[in-house]
Amino acid sequence: MKPGYAFIGYEKKSGKDTEVYFPLSNLTKHFIALGSSGSGKTVLSKVLIEEIALNSIPSIAIDPQGDIASLAISSSPDEIKKHMLDESILRQFNENTHVTVFTPISTKGVPLCLNPLKMGDFDAPSEEVIPLLQNISRSITRLLGYIPTNDKGKAAEAVLFQIIKDSYDKRANIGTFSDLADMIETMDSSIKEIIEPFISNEKELELLVRKIRFLTVGEKELLFNLGVSPDIDLLLGRTGKGSIRKTQVSVIYLNTLASQEEKEFFVSMLTTRLYQWMLKNPSDTLNCAYLIDEIAPFIPAGSEKPIPKPILKLMFKQARKYGVACIIATQNPGDIDYKAFAQFGSWAIGRLTVKQDQKKVEKALRSISSIDISTMLPKLKPGSFMLFSPDISEKIIELKVRWLYTTHKTLTEEDIKKITSQKTRELYKQFMSKKMPGQGTKKDDANKTKENMTADTSDSWEAEGSGIMQTGQIASEEDSSLGAKEEGGFGTGEDSGLAKPDKQGKERHFMLKVTESRMMEIIQKKRKKHFMIGPYKEDIASFKLALHPLYLLTVSISKNQFLGRTKNMNIQVIADARTGELILCRDENFEKFAEFSRLLDISESEIRILRYLTEKRKKLFTAQIAIKTDISNATVAKSLKFLLKKGLAAFEKTGKETRYYSLLDTRVLRIEQAESQIPELTYKKLQATVQKETIKIKDIERSIKSWFSDTIVVNHELIYLPVYAIRYHGNSGSREIEISGITGKEIPY
Numbered sequence: 001m002k003p004g005y006a007f008i009g010y011e012k013k014s015g016k017d018t019e020v021y022f023p024l025s026n027l028t029k030h031f032i033a034l035g036s037s038g039s040g041k042t043v044l045s046k047v048l049i050e051e052i053a054l055n056s057i058p059s060i061a062i063d064p065q066g067d068i069a070s071l072a073i074s075s076s077p078d079e080i081k082k083h084m085l086d087e088s089i090l091r092q093f094n095e096n097t098h099v100t101v102f103t104p105i106s107t108k109g110v111p112l113c114l115n116p117l118k119m120g121d122f123d124a125p126s127e128e129v130i131p132l133l134q135n136i137s138r139s140i141t142r143l144l145g146y147i148p149t150n151d152k153g154k155a156a157e158a159v160l161f162q163i164i165k166d167s168y169d170k171r172a173n174i175g176t177f178s179d180l181a182d183m184i185e186t187m188d189s190s191i192k193e194i195i196e197p198f199i200s201n202e203k204e205l206e207l208l209v210r211k212i213r214f215l216t217v218g219e220k221e222l223l224f225n226l227g228v229s230p231d232i233d234l235l236l237g238r239t240g241k242g243s244i245r246k247t248q249v250s251v252i253y254l255n256t257l258a259s260q261e262e263k264e265f266f267v268s269m270l271t272t273r274l275y276q277w278m279l280k281n282p283s284d285t286l287n288c289a290y291l292i293d294e295i296a297p298f299i300p301a302g303s304e305k306p307i308p309k310p311i312l313k314l315m316f317k318q319a320r321k322y323g324v325a326c327i328i329a330t331q332n333p334g335d336i337d338y339k340a341f342a343q344f345g346s347w348a349i350g351r352l353t354v355k356q357d358q359k360k361v362e363k364a365l366r367s368i369s370s371i372d373i374s375t376m377l378p379k380l381k382p383g384s385f386m387l388f389s390p391d392i393s394e395k396i397i398e399l400k401v402r403w404l405y406t407t408h409k410t411l412t413e414e415d416i417k418k419i420t421s422q423k424t425r426e427l428y429k430q431f432m433s434k435k436m437p438g439q440g441t442k443k444d445d446a447n448k449t450k451e452n453m454t455a456d457t458s459d460s461w462e463a464e465g466s467g468i469m470q471t472g473q474i475a476s477e478e479d480s481s482l483g484a485k486e487e488g489g490f491g492t493g494e495d496s497g498l499a500k501p502d503k504q505g506k507e508r509h510f511m512l513k514v515t516e517s518r519m520m521e522i523i524q525k526k527r528k529k530h531f532m533i534g535p536y537k538e539d540i541a542s543f544k545l546a547l548h549p550l551y552l553l554t555v556s557i558s559k560n561q562f563l564g565r566t567k568n569m570n571i572q573v574i575a576d577a578r579t580g581e582l583i584l585c586r587d588e589n590f591e592k593f594a595e596f597s598r599l600l601d602i603s604e605s606e607i608r609i610l611r612y613l614t615e616k617r618k619k620l621f622t623a624q625i626a627i628k629t630d631i632s633n634a635t636v637a638k639s640l641k642f643l644l645k646k647g648l649a650a651f652e653k654t655g656k657e658t659r660y661y662s663l664l665d666t667r668v669l670r671i672e673q674a675e676s677q678i679p680e681l682t683y684k685k686l687q688a689t690v691q692k693e694t695i696k697i698k699d700i701e702r703s704i705k706s707w708f709s710d711t712i713v714v715n716h717e718l719i720y721l722p723v724y725a726i727r728y729h730g731n732s733g734s735r736e737i738e739i740s741g742i743t744g745k746e747i748p749y
Helices: 024-029 041-054 068-072 077-082 087-096 126-143 151-169 177-185 189-198 202-214 218-225 260-280 309-322 355-366 413-419 422-429 516-525 594-599 604-616 622-629 633-645 697-707
Strands: 005-013 016-023 031-034 059-063 097-104 110-112 247-253 288-292 324-330 346-349 384-388 397-401 442-444 447-449 504-510 538-560 566-576 582-586 589-593 649-654 657-662 681-684 711-730 733-740
Touching: 005 024, 005 041, 016 024, 016 397, 024 041, 024 309, 024 324, 024 346, 031 041, 041 059, 041 068, 041 087, 041 247, 041 288, 041 324, 041 397, 059 068, 059 260, 068 097, 068 247, 068 413, 077 087, 087 097, 097 413, 110 422, 126 151, 126 260, 126 309, 151 177, 151 189, 151 202, 177 202, 177 538, 218 260, 260 288, 260 309, 288 309, 309 324, 516 538, 516 711, 516 733, 538 697, 538 733, 594 697, 604 622, 604 633, 604 657, 604 697, 622 633, 622 657, 633 649, 697 711
Parallel strands: 031 324, 031 346, 059 247, 059 288, 097 110, 097 247, 288 324, 447 538, 504 711
Antiparallel strands: 005 016, 005 397, 346 384, 384 397, 442 447, 504 681, 538 566, 538 711, 566 582, 582 589, 649 657, 711 733
16 A cells, blocks of 8 residues: 555556556546546546545445445455455455444434535625525425526526525525425515515415425425434534544435436435535645546436536536545546536547447647547456546556455445445434434414424434445444544534534534423413404414524722722623613513613724713713813714714704703613623533624624723623514414523514
8 A cells, every 4th residue: 555645456567567556646637537437437436545544534325336345344355365465465455444334214334414504603704605595495496396497487586596695695494395395485575575586476486485385295205304414514524623443435326216207316416515514614735535437417418417516527627726626427428518528638549339439539638739539449358447647647658457355246236225334323323413304393373393303313213234244333332323433433513514413413502491382372372362352363474493693791890098009800691692781680681771882883982982971970061071181172072973963962052152962861870780690501502593793702702892891891601592483464464473492572672
């Protein structure tokens, strides 16, 4: 073994077989294996994955036929000896590599679900975000059965894009397709204005909503909710903080999906997730590999545009800049979009018997080389390739691919059931999707409710069989848990980015004390009636559990004591991160001092002037204010004009003189009023939408320092208040309220 290189086979030189080592660094420029059926292109692709794993680099492999899945079955030592390979390398591969076969909508292997609405934490420039959101919208549109090129398909895509983009901008997780349908039915007027040119009538929206709700039942629901969510860090065996004990190879077995449309959708969404991940994890060296076998149906030539084609083209174009190696294989090069060829720096061309395929390859190679290979291709034997990689060799290398350290066979679903061991199933069980089939929304008397918001993960996924020994199967008890965090194991720490059901989440929040059944009673009581005892005049359009952001501030106050001595004291203050109001907590009930938020958008000199007026509670002349605040007459006059405009001050004319006074609520005089006993905080994971803070902490700190004398903020922490966000809808329009998850009382705004 040669670190940093892949031993892929032999080249005949001077009558002898010489080992060919391919530099792994060159894989970031991508690798394509071409050849007719039986040429050995899939074996070559698997050899690359083996070598990448031997160099401790993880891979994700899309397996449309079952050939890649047999990477999970080790070759025998006798077979290795027979083909002149090193037994120690076989042991190294088996000891240090963990191969997992994931099976969408099936428990034959490790079940894998893919909810396109859950983007997770992601922040990138708009020119990189927009294509991702567009691809998600387009993929969902195609899955719903719309034709993307006609007006109805374009209209549906436009609506979905605006809803998803609005949620992304607000950092609000949509969650489920039921939530998406609800959001379309109750969309904000601002979004309605944007989509209005695309929608001819309300029936189009009703049809779109109905189609979306069909995705919440039957097999489609399994696609989104059954199994492990495809967190890329998990599929790569990383926590985001470093290397792991075993190098992960994740094989996505597509044969468990019933239709080509579902396979295309899955490939599109998984590629979108990987693209999103690589933008957050750039690397100058090889970061990971992404293999797609038999890629032709996913990125065909011509005008045909299956769901994954746009994102695959984007991935091939951009991935090299982020250290992601794309490896693809196909037996029909004439069927692949010609623009994709240009993104691949290394070509392994096996036997091609169809002249059209030969001409396609020749045309593509002619743009980068003058070498004529037309006479060579029909003569190649299985396992032999013409390797063309200008960065490592100016000439074509006649390559004979080495034998595999694993078995090469096509696996059925039953085979995968046998090779997926009990330990592997237990390994991934803790990462199963929290929302399993049967936990969708129900509609009862026009009230839409979410069930089992904080229910435990379903245990319906039972381990089935252990069968054949899996490559890299965990042999010790200490390795049987993905929760191990020491030495860079499969940790699920705070920064891992992996879901950790019923354990600690990353948001520190107050304890949720109001049960859902109790909350439903409160929500019903809040519905407006025509008369005090008459029928309701509004329906519950939606309700969801949310985490409302707050700033927990540690404030230092200086107090003058006898003989000029100063005593410092620290107290805790809460500020609303969405409204800017100061909060006092008495007996776990939150009271807001709303007037403080009016100080956030005025200058320090304006705050000083307003504070002086508020403290004196008198009507004062401009000159008096200037002297006492040590601010010039001109600045005071200008500031007073602004405070009048903001409604924070008023004036009274006395002859030719004008006197000013404060209109600010005088309750906000002393920050000690906000000192209180903070209720218990926890990291307990909640199935809740995390609301994004809209007020900057620096504005809160500046206003506190300016308004309260001898006071500074020495520390701050973002915490959350669990609230139930309810939207009511009636003939007079919609309204929204928030109810505290601690006391069950409506939070005043």
